[in-house]
Amino acid sequence: MARTADPVKREELLKAVVAYLEQHGIGDMSLAPMAQALGTSKRMLLYYFGDRAELLTQALDASRPQLGEMFRDVATPERFTAAARTMWRELTRGGERRNVRLLLQVLSLAVTDPETYGESARTAVDVMIGPIAAALSTIGYADEDACARATLVVSGLRGLCQDALVTKDRARVDAAAELLIAAAVAH
Known part of the structure; x- marks a missing residue:
């Protein structure tokens, strides 16, 4: 047995x-x-x-951050901005910081070895975009626009995480993150 x-x-x-x-x-x-x-x-x-x-x-x-929790009660651009800032802090200073390195490795490996890493990389992107796009839809953006804005946030902040890991220039990267978050809810 x-x-x-x-x-x-x-x-x-x-x-x-x-x-x-x-x-x-x-x-x-x-x-x-x-x-x-x-x-x-x-x-x-x-x-x-x-x-x-x-x-x-x-x-x-x-190892994935629980974005559904961070963006669950978002109903205004101000709440979205606060949730996105919380996510940024978690990714760069909080408990999710170590996980970012793992995610960046998977995404990079998916480019050269899509058979092994492609599905994991796509899933990692999709599960991050989903809750953020839902929050943006709740705010009032059309679904397609909400998805594009969520992609801006996810891909932009991920790129900034990589920049911070490589350059260690926290002030410049934090300022760029603020601009990116503001752009996501700008009309």
Whole structure:
């Protein structure tokens, strides 16, 4: 009789996988060294996550910011601006800062290896755009315009995150983020 996977153990292992990937990157991700570093076996990683691609997908899902929560009660441009500023702070100074590095790696790898990383990268973009576009629709923008503005916010802030990681010029990048957020709700 097959054993049922322990959901608590699986969740703990997934958190450890995310932390490992944040520290070591995903470009040369190999299950054997990861398992050894996590104090488990490659067999157990496969048992809990299926395969390397599924492990990566689940790690990305687990590391994604909860934008639905940040943008849930947005009904005015002012509330949108406040939510977007909160998101920016979380991405650059808060608990999501480490996850940004992981996301940027996946997006970059998707360009050169779309078979392995393309679906994860598209999903990462889509799940960020969705809640922001919904908030912009609630404010009164037509769906197509709301989606374009959400793309501006997601892609623009992501690019600014990369700029900040590379240049360490926080003041310039923060000022650019303010401009971008204001542009998203400008008429």
